[in-house]
Amino acid sequence: MSVKAQEKPLSLKLFTVGFLTLWMILAAFPFLWTLWGSFKVEGDFFSKANWAWAITGELTQVETGGAFTGQGYEGAWIQEEFWRAALNSTLVCLFVVTISLTFGTLGGYALSRSTYRYAFWFLIIALIFRALPPITLVSGYLPVFFQWNLWGHLSTAVIVLVAINQPFTLWMLHSFFKNIPKDLDESAMVDGCTRFQAFRHVIIPVMWPGVITTGLFSFLLAYNDFAVTAMILSKENQTMIPKIASFLGTTQTKGNVMFAVAAVVSVTAPLFVMVMFFQRQIVSGLTAGAVKG
Amino acid sequence: MKHKTFLWFVLPSSLAMLLFIFFPLISITVQSLFVAHDQVLITVENCGPFGCTEATMVDQEATEALRREQPLGQFGGLKTYLDRNHLATGELAAAWRASDGLGDFAGRIVNLPFYKAMSFTLAYTAIVTPLTIIVGFMIAVAVNSAVKMIRGPLIFFSLLPMIITPLVGSLILFWMVDARGILGTGLQWVVGDPDLSVKASTPLMWTMLMVYGVWHSAPFAFIVYYAGLQTVNKDTLESAMIDGATRWQRVRYVVLPHLMPLTTFIALIQLMDNFRVFEPIVSFNASAHATSLSWAIYNDLGGETRQLNSAAATSVLTVIGVAILLSPVLVRTWRDFGKR
Known part of the structure; x- marks a missing residue:
């Protein structure tokens, strides 16, 4: 059979590529976004002024002097045990x-x-x-x-x-x-x-x-x-997992929702590794x- | 295999299931028929300089003693089932009498806790299951037509939304659609309403929960369909092509019938899983807009007062719901088995 007969029309090809790209963004972007954001301060990750601050980290620079901060991880892992x-x-x-x-x-x-x-x-x-x-x-x-x-x-x-x-x-x-x-x-x-x-x-x-x-x-x-x-x-x-749920109850009021974000990233990491090795x-x-x- | 050997082999797992699945099932049925003890009230007379007054007090000691003696509570029959938090027959009848049409009646009863939970659970199951199957199929077809080299990474990223802990996955999405998050801001920009908030609107909350549901379970349908697509008979496809079938006809008459048994399998698993929707409601903090049966049980069990009897009644109703969902499968198995 000729390969030509199996070939797809251009419109279908474009649609497939577009759909796959969209799905890849939907599947992967939330994780990347949260990973990136977990190294910022709350004012950036939940920015009232400009959503792009979560990427650039304006307030993180003002508050901590660097574009990245480990405060969320420190708070979650050490302070909240x-x-x-x-x-x-x-x-x-x-x-x-x-x-x-x-x-x-x-x-x-x-x-x-x-x-x-x-x-x-x-x-x-x-x-x-x-x-x-x-x-x-x-x-x-x-x-x-x-x-x-x-x-x-x-x-x-x-x-x-x-x-x-x-x-x-x-x-x-x-x-x-x-x-x-x-x-x-x-x-x-x-x-x-x-x-x-x-x-x-x-x-x-x-x-x-x-x-x-x-x-x-x-x-x-x-x-x-x-x-x-x-x-x-x-x-x-x-x-x-229950610990993260309890963070939501207590720390959201304290304004330390970043602890939960850091904990979420920490929980996700082992799963990533698992999928990578055992796909x-x-x-x-x-x-x-x-x-x- | 001999009966006795079989018994020894399955003993550990059947013991575990008997003790921690079967007995609890009986236990919740029994519990749901009891109601908690009323507090023991005593009347005390307080005498002061201005005469004596009678006051009613709770006798804590006697109440404690009674509760310890009969931890199950007192027998209440179907009382728990019929109260306001469950089937609410009284409220139902009142609403029926007061309402002037089916729509009005429905509007009245969705505010009762059980019917509120039931309506979301059923809507979620009915909408997410078919959407999962369709989206999963589309991804499978798209990945299957991709170049071999990039299929591995495609599958890797596609698996992530499914492997992720439901509570964590829904939290990640929830933070993004927060009014101060990227998706929330995007929504506000698209609609042109800077005060738009998913948290404040019931329809938006329902939509978000369902979007999360599809995002979470589409990968499962995708993997199953993808595996199915690898085994489509190439000769049949070819002969269909020679006979002049268009691309659509080939999909419709060759590929889809091949995948039909898989669809049944996915639908079965998805029905079971969607009916127990729970974690996203906790993560999205959505209980004001949407509750589910599982969430209702969780809500009864948590907090200061553990309302075990009420939770047990909801649990029994949920189990009945699962039984109804599963019944077509069971009946079919029964028939197939009879034929053999």
């Missing part, structure tokens, strides 16, 4: 990812290998659980957590997030394990392995691509969660469920 929230977030994410993956690989493997009907219904129930907004469950947790003094601890949040994470993790790992040929573990069992030994020695060595992808999404869920962590963590145990895995994870139907 954002480092504590960052530490909490790290701990929560680490444990949520490890535990969800451990539970999820065991369950997902069993679900992919069972031929009985209940495995199917198990997955359907998990789908229903996945559809529930997590916050609807919170009022069920609170009375029990108060009574047994579990409220406010990081470990409680970890377990709750693991549970909320399970339906999704199971679905994803189930579809990954489906792609690993059955013959592999079955031949190990013919050679005398038990089911668990077959899983341990044959499946675990080949499952890592799927596990890493699922782990990324578990991490995102734990990292991004606001509804649950805001409700079940005490003030000193807050993770980053392929994220894309494959998003499409894994869909393409197989």
Whole structure:
């Protein structure tokens, strides 16, 4: 077939380029703008006089003597102890990812290998659980957590997030394990392995691509969660996202909204790095469920 | 796989889901049927130089004791569901009697908290879901026609709005549309009204929330469609071309049918996610103009008085809403399963 037949008319080409440029601006510009603005003072980032001051930093120069200032970061990380929230977030994410993956690989493997009907219904129930907004469950947790003094601890949040994470993790790992040929573990069992030994020695060595992808999404869920962590963590145990929300309540009145801007940039940075390194895995994870139907 | 082995393998995750998803579901159902204890009132007589007066006081100790003894509260049946903050049947009936038309009636009930939340949640779900699918499809087609070399960076930047924490992403947009921010100033300039503020106008707030919704979830639709476009059958496309199909006809009769199952998948996921819209309302500080079911629960749970019973009732109503949304899928699965 000639290449000419596939060629697009000029108008369509221009439209495509224009549309892509517009989308790129929409997708990337807000982040660049906030990153740039986080090094200015509030009078520039929210400028009453001229919006362009957020770029040039007129007031920043007047107030601090330089075009850039780290005041927002200093205020957020040191004065408002954002480092504590960052530490909490790290701990929560680490444990949520490890535990969800451990539970999820065991369950997902069993679900992919069972031929009985209940495995199917198990997955359907998990789908229903996945559809529930997590916050609807919170009022069920609170009375029990108060009574047994579990409220406010990081470990409680970890377990709750693991549970909320399970339906999704199971679905994803189930579809990954489906792609690993059955013959592999079955031949190990013919050679005398038990089911668990077959899983341990044959499946675990080949499952890592799927596990890493699922782990990324578990991490995102734990990292991004606001509804649950805001409700079940005490003030000193807050993770980053509820902490930012609390900045909005307190610091906006103090005129220190720049703390929140700096914190927002700090939260975004790890996500940027993650997308940069794991773009392929994220894309494959998003499409894994869909393409197989 | 043997039943027993299966059981051992799924035990940890089913235990986690049983304890922290299933039991809470039962718990909220039970809680929603109870109401908090009234405060115990006592009458005390204050005698002074000018005679005695009777005063009614709250007996804090007795109230505390009663609440500790029965933390659930007293059984109230459907009382919580029917009160002003939920289904508001009384207010509904009154509004129906007083109103002189369907429009007037609707205008009266949208000020009731539950119906206010419901109307925004449904409007958001109904508008954002199709827009996400359309925008996502357009991006996918555009990226697919781009030169191979720049596709990687294109995908990288396209992923950002989706990967970003919803609370943070909406804050970033909110600061930009602030009357003192770049987009806010731009809007004022376009409209020619220097006092225009998104924060002060309900229609603008709704629009902004929905724009954020599309911005946030279009990348997901894009990635799924983009993957789908890689697997379009080239031979069918070619033969359609030989048969004289125009570009539009090729898209309409070859590409779109191929992507149809993906559309169902995206629509399902998006319906679930949009129905729980919550974080942007917190970030945009929009509760005066738009609330959602999730926000209503959050609002009941937070603050000084944790209204657990009220939150539980809203939660149950939300779960019912999700069940209704999911029912077509479930019915279809049920039928497919019966066929096998």
